[in-house]
Amino acid sequence: MTTKADTNTQTAKVVLVTGASSGIGEATALRLAAEGHQVVLGARRTDRLQALTEKIKADGGQATAQRLDVTDRDAVRDVVDEVVEEHGRIDVIVNNAGIMPLSRLDALLVDEWDQMIDVNVKGLLHGIAAVLPHFARQGGGHVVTVASVGAHEVYPTSAVYSATKFAAWAITEGLRMEADPSIRTTTITPGTVESELAEHISDPGAQTYMKTFRRNLIPADAIARAISFALDQPADVDVNEIIVRPAAQR
Template identity: 45%
Template sequence: MNHIENKVVIITGASSGIGEATAYKLAEAGAKLVLGARREEKLKAIADSINGKGGAAVYRVTDVVNPSDSKALVQLALDSFGKVDAIFLNAGLMPNSPFAALETDNWNAMVDVNIKGVLNGIAAVLPTFIAQKSGHVLATSSVAGLKAYPGAGVYCGTKWAVKAIMESLRMESAQAGTNIRTATIYPAAVQSELVDHITDSATSGSYRKLYDTYEIPAERVASVVAFALNQPDDTNISEFTIGPTTQPW
């Protein structure tokens, strides 16, 4: 049974990688998409492609660091489609480096996007989900949210935070009887633009080699998102770890 058809799903970080692949996957299943990211040209191209094939997609330039942007994205969903069923908090940064490199600007950027961006999305959608006593919050963490890696301490910290935030949200929602489900996804080497933003040269080289060796298409994660969204209302699958069969992550 298709539980995705006609669901209104918001996706952040929707202009590339996992977010883009998920938009296409859910559109094929009949979902109505609300896409947010910082690059308007890419968002427009994705929305145009979905709409051109008979789907339904709208977009808004969104910086998840700004709470007002997340609120506006939720409002766009309500204005365009009359409801919100799910939000996929997928925007993220991974400019890794050793602590000794003191790339403090990158530390702060990761905290702002990877943690505060998730919290801003939750804050924006929660009043609607609580009022309707249903909703699904999905978020992209990382295998770095399950274990620690040298050279990735801050990134790991932000992704561990996502794990804790999402699990607490699930438990609180169950206790309150608001029926809000959560799904946290922990990808290993999956095709994305994450590696492109690593400025530390030694770290960049090692990650590029890792991803070139192992990475699997972003569509693999999109399929997991679709699987989570396709569960009946009484069933919550809260965590998914996904990566290449050949990668010893």
């Protein structure tokens, strides 16, 4: 199989993908590695990261794995610094780690609200804070944020989740406006995608609602392809946002 690594090695980038152990993160790691990029996989489930790393290497790609909890600011900074120490630079961070324990507000699942804020918002900020000094020193870099259509709409049970994803969109858009043009920013906004997100919903009402909402799904690689497209543009082209959803999702 001919990959981008065989035909266009000068475009290879060092890419850190958070939440890489499943779903969109896993699909993104597989696709970017197949296209010739050096991929660093970050997530808490090291057994899955190791298996994914071995698969990528067996398929001829380049990958390493790092245990990473994005809610730990120091840990995120240390992982990014290790990537730069090992590879000499970091070109892209794909801020993909996220959780979606939906519930109605009157269910008062406050601990789950806190978890979403810690992972979906603070985790994103930790990633940005870790890479920006390196991007400034290098004279360039690319921040990719995986948000959600929940960043643009609110439905029953999604109030807190949508708030965190709107925050992710707003933070990334703010970075785009503030940063030097050499630092590109992209928000990837998925609709319903095959993933483990819905499995973490503990509220019975939200579980029932999501069975209906998730009748139409697209594979995680559809989102990985969008990320690949954004990364593949020339340096003077900044893809600000891509919304990707099932054709049947209205």
